[in-house]
Amino acid sequence: MADVALRDVVKRFDRDHAVRGISLNIPDKEFVVLVGPSGCGKTTTLRMIAGLEEATAGDILIGGEVVNDVPPKDRDIAMVFQNYALYPHMTVFENMSFGLRLRRIAKAEIRSRVEQAAKILDISDLLDRRPKQLSGGQRQRVAMGRAIVRNPKVFLFDEPLSNLDAKLRVQMRTEIKRVHQQVKTTTIYVTHDQVEAMTLADRVVVMNGGRIEQVGRPQELYHRPKTRFVAGFIGSPAMNFLSCRLERNGEGLLLRLGEGLVLPVPPTHTARYQPSAGKALIFGLRPEHMTEPRGEGRDPRCEFTVTLDVVEPMGMETMVFFTVNGTEVCARVEPDAASAPGQPMRLCANLNHMHLIDPATELVL
Amino acid sequence: MTATAAVSEPARIGGGTSLRRSRRWALVTSYFFLILFAIFFLIPPYYMIVTSLKTDAEVAHLATNPWIIANGVTLEQYRLLFRETDFLIYFKNTVIVTLCVVAITMVVSVLAAFSLSRMRFWGSGMLATGIFLTYLIPDTLLFIPLFQIVRGLGLLNSYWSMVLVYPTLTVPFCTWIMIGYFQSIPKELDEAALIDGAGYTQILLKIFIPVALPGIIAAMIFAFTVSWAAFVYPIAFLFSADQQVLTVGTVTSLIKADVYKWGMLMAGALVAAAPPLLIYAFLMDYYIAGLTAGATKG
Numbered sequence: 001m002a003d004v005a006l007r008d009v010v011k012r013f014d015r016d017h018a019v020r021g022i023s024l025n026i027p028d029k030e031f032v033v034l035v036g037p038s039g040c041g042k043t044t045t046l047r048m049i050a051g052l053e054e055a056t057a058g059d060i061l062i063g064g065e066v067v068n069d070v071p072p073k074d075r076d077i078a079m080v081f082q083n084y085a086l087y088p089h090m091t092v093f094e095n096m097s098f099g100l101r102l103r104r105i106a107k108a109e110i111r112s113r114v115e116q117a118a119k120i121l122d123i124s125d126l127l128d129r130r131p132k133q134l135s136g137g138q139r140q141r142v143a144m145g146r147a148i149v150r151n152p153k154v155f156l157f158d159e160p161l162s163n164l165d166a167k168l169r170v171q172m173r174t175e176i177k178r179v180h181q182q183v184k185t186t187t188i189y190v191t192h193d194q195v196e197a198m199t200l201a202d203r204v205v206v207m208n209g210g211r212i213e214q215v216g217r218p219q220e221l222y223h224r225p226k227t228r229f230v231a232g233f234i235g236s237p238a239m240n241f242l243s244c245r246l247e248r249n250g251e252g253l254l255l256r257l258g259e260g261l262v263l264p265v266p267p268t269h270t271a272r273y274q275p276s277a278g279k280a281l282i283f284g285l286r287p288e289h290m291t292e293p294r295g296e297g298r299d300p301r302c303e304f305t306v307t308l309d310v311v312e313p314m315g316m317e318t319m320v321f322f323t324v325n326g327t328e329v330c331a332r333v334e335p336d337a338a339s340a341p342g343q344p345m346r347l348c349a350n351l352n353h354m355h356l357i358d359p360a361t362e363l364v365l
Numbered sequence: 366m367t368a369t370a371a372v373s374e375p376a377r378i379g380g381g382t383s384l385r386r387s388r389r390w391a392l393v394t395s396y397f398f399l400i401l402f403a404i405f406f407l408i409p410p411y412y413m414i415v416t417s418l419k420t421d422a423e424v425a426h427l428a429t430n431p432w433i434i435a436n437g438v439t440l441e442q443y444r445l446l447f448r449e450t451d452f453l454i455y456f457k458n459t460v461i462v463t464l465c466v467v468a469i470t471m472v473v474s475v476l477a478a479f480s481l482s483r484m485r486f487w488g489s490g491m492l493a494t495g496i497f498l499t500y501l502i503p504d505t506l507l508f509i510p511l512f513q514i515v516r517g518l519g520l521l522n523s524y525w526s527m528v529l530v531y532p533t534l535t536v537p538f539c540t541w542i543m544i545g546y547f548q549s550i551p552k553e554l555d556e557a558a559l560i561d562g563a564g565y566t567q568i569l570l571k572i573f574i575p576v577a578l579p580g581i582i583a584a585m586i587f588a589f590t591v592s593w594a595a596f597v598y599p600i601a602f603l604f605s606a607d608q609q610v611l612t613v614g615t616v617t618s619l620i621k622a623d624v625y626k627w628g629m630l631m632a633g634a635l636v637a638a639a640p641p642l643l644i645y646a647f648l649m650d651y652y653i654a655g656l657t658a659g660a661t662k663g
Contacts, residue, residue: 052556073562085553089575098571099561146561 002063002076002153003028004049004186009058011044018044020210021058031180031187035197036207036233042190043158045207049188050156051075063153078147079156083163084139086131086146092118093127096145110149117148120182121175137168144176148183155180157189161196173199194234198222206230223353228282228362231355237287237319239355240329244283246276246356255283255354258325264301266351273356276365284355284364287319290331292338293348303348308341320345410635417442417632424627442628443636451606452633455614458524459593459637462610465528466592467585470535474584477536478543479569483555493544500537507533508601515602522604530602531592538591539584546580547573582648593641611637 004026011019019041026032034042047053049060051072059066067075078099086095093114100110118124121141131139140160147155157176161169177200180187191197197204198218206213206221206229214221214230225231231239245256246265253265253273265273293303306322306329318338320331322345331347339345356365415434416424423429423436446452480486481493511530512521520526550573558568574581599613606618615633619626 050556050560052559072556072560073564077560079557079560081553081557083551083553085551085557087554087558087572087576089578098558098563102562102567146557150561 002186003061004154004188005059005061006045006049007059007061009045009048009060010056011041011048011053012056017210019048022207022210022212024205024212024215026186026188028186029184031177031189031200031202032205033189033191033197033201033203034205034207035191035194036213038192040207041210042192042207046079046156046158046188046190049154050077050079076150076153077156078150078152078154079158080140080143080147080160082159084131084143086139086142088131091128091130092123092134092142092145095131095142096127096149099146099150113149113151114145117145120148120179121145136164137172140164140172141175144179148179151185153186155185155187155189157187159191160189161191162193169196176200195236198234204234206233208233225355225364227364228284228357231284231357231364235286237330237332239284239286240290240327241357242283242324242327242329243280243359244356245280246273246278248277253277257283261304261324263304263349263351264299265354268352269354273365276356276358280359281365282357282359284357285349285351286353287330287332289350289353290329290347291350292333293346294334298348302351303346305344305346307344308339311338311341313338320347410638413631413635416627417629417635419628421626421628442632446629446632446636450618450629450633451609451614452611452618452636454607455609455611456636458609458614459611460640462524462527462531463589463592466531466535467588469528469532470539470588471581471585473532473536474539474543475569475574475581477540478547479565479573481540482544482547483568484565493541496537497541500534500541504534504595504597508597511598512601521602522608524603524608524610526602527592527595527598527610530598531595534595535588535591539588542584542587543577543580546577550576586644586648589644590641593637 004024006022006024008021008023009019010017010021022041022045024032034045036042044053048055049062051067051070055068060068062075062077087098090098096114096117097110100113105113114127115124118127121144123138123141123145126134126138126142131142134142140163143160160176161172164172173196176189189196189200198221201218203215204218204221205215208229213233214226216224221230221234225234228241232241242257244258247254247256249264251270252267253270255263255265257263306324308320308322309328310321312319312321313335316335317332318335320333320338322329322331333345333347337345357363358365412431415432418438418440419434420436420439420441423434429435477496481489481496508530511533515521515526515530518526518529520529554572554576555568558572563571594612595610596612599610603609603613606614609617611633615630615637619630619633
């Protein structure tokens with residue numbers, strides 16, 4: 001077990017920057033998820049930690065030691081690949097014990113470690129099979145087993161669930177979390193799926209364009225995104241963004257969203273937004289914070305009527321889509337509250353959860 | 366009358382059995398051409414077998430039907446071939462040469478293919494193409510300069526010269542086949558092995574060779590065939606009977622000026638063709654079996 005640290009790590013492929021100088025501290029036993037769109041440098045970062053790519057600049061530390069020039073096998077890490085990378089000519093037992101056999105560990109010890117890992121992953125019955133006789137989920141378990149038996153300092157996962165079907169993905173997600181709670185090894189997990197990131201991580205690292213946008217606990221990223229990118233990336237469906245103008249209204253502030261749609265800024269937010277009054281900004285609000293008017297103490301000033309374009313019933317909730325100033329907006333309403341497409345609907349914005357973004361810097365105010 | 370029967374059959378487009386009919390036609394056509402080809406390619410071996418089982422007198426007799434054995438089956442041609450000619454020496458020489466050539470080819474081409482497909486180094490792509498280009502130079506051109514080299518090494522009229530020169534034909538092609546096979550092995554497999562603690566030698570021996578076994582066997586079959594059937598090099602570099610190989614030896618010892626020992630020629634050709642036939646028969650399944658299935662997704 002060990003902590004992992006990155007210090008100003010840069011990776012260039014020829015002239016293209018894949019990673020543009022990132023620094024990150026991952027304490028021992030933490031489960032960190034690197035998440036971002038494809039090409040954001042998350043996999044490259046993971047591969048540099050594994051030693052499969054050389055860092056162009058910066059230091060990579062595992063357990064306090066700089067490992068830039070240490071080959072992968074001496075870094076004491078284990079990696080689970082997207083396509084499992086099981087050795088096709090070996091049985092499950094041989095696959096899981098390959099690393100131990102190379103390290104000349106005693107046979108009895110190998111057997112007990114493999115059996116223990118197989119028990120954790122519930123694959124004890126499969127030890128004599130070959131990879132092609134296994135289902136996708138079973139292969140994924142074997143790949144994890146191969147990592148666990150090594151008892152490494154760090155687990156690295158490279159999009160391990162993206163080849164599985166939706167149902168299995170949810171199952172294996174829980175499985176990975178359960179395994180981490182049992183073995184408590186420092187884990188770095190790469191995914192492009194923000195739901196996976198939110199559900200698995202102790203801390204999420206959101207990456208974009210080779211840089212870290214924000215590091216934080218899942219709830220923190222959801223409620224207090226620092227940039228427009230993070231605000232839009234975390235959460236599903238994504239946050240709505242509308243251009244607006246922030247105006248003074250006596251003591252308070254008003255948001256003018258055009259077409260006569262004017263919303264009051266809650267008094268709790270006035271102090272924070274006061275310096276930006278009079279500016280053109282981007283207003284951000286998640287679909288779940290735009291609902292049919294409900295409950296007591298509702299503020300009629302936050303209510304407005306829209307004409308629905310599309311209605312998507314999901315069972316427990318319904319997504320309704322409409323346009324404001326030519327921008328599509330999504331709201332999340334109770335299933336029986338939604339009216340039909342083309343019909344007007346009264347909606348209420350919960351502005352306590354609003355965000356304002358400076359369009360020039362893309363930073364959340 | 367049941368409810369379902371009351372519903373009228375929906376109209377079918379293009380007749381109800383068109384799919385079945387077209388499949389039957391495809392089968393009939395396939396069988397027709399397959400049988401045609403089988404007959405076409407089996408005529409020469411049949412002719413060889415029939416001729417090798419006749420007496421010299423019957424072969425020479427113009428009035429008999431060459432397609433059937435009229436005067437009784439005899440193994441005389443085979444007895445003469447093994448007893449009276451140097452055929453067994455040729456056979457032994459060919460086996461030695463072929464085994465050595467296959468071994469040398471496999472060692473060189475597996476190592477070359479592994480380094481060219483996996484260790485990215487400056488000029489590796491160009492080298493791979495270069496290796497293939499050397500294969501394009503025909504042996505009928507190459508034997509002239511090779512003659513000088515073989516003579517310089519003092520290997521003229523020694524079957525060991527064949528062990529030296531055949532790999533010029535086999536190594537480039539086998540390397541090319543192996544590069545293709547090794548490149549089809551997912552990169553994650555060697556990365557997983559690297560992380561598991563394997564070095565390049567272990568990756569080659571414990572991962573690549575077992576996984577690429579079908580490819581290695583395909584390359585071996587090729588090297589074997591080339592070396593077993595080569596004609597130009599032995600006819601150019603080998604003169605005496607004790608050093609000769611099957612292809613040239615059979616022809617030179619059984620055709621004396623315009624006298625053809627047809628019976629023995631056919632017997633010799635059949636015996637010479639037996640080892641490749643056996644090897645194809647036994648290794649074909651292995652060759653076809655896709656071992657790589659299940660390595661990654663799918």
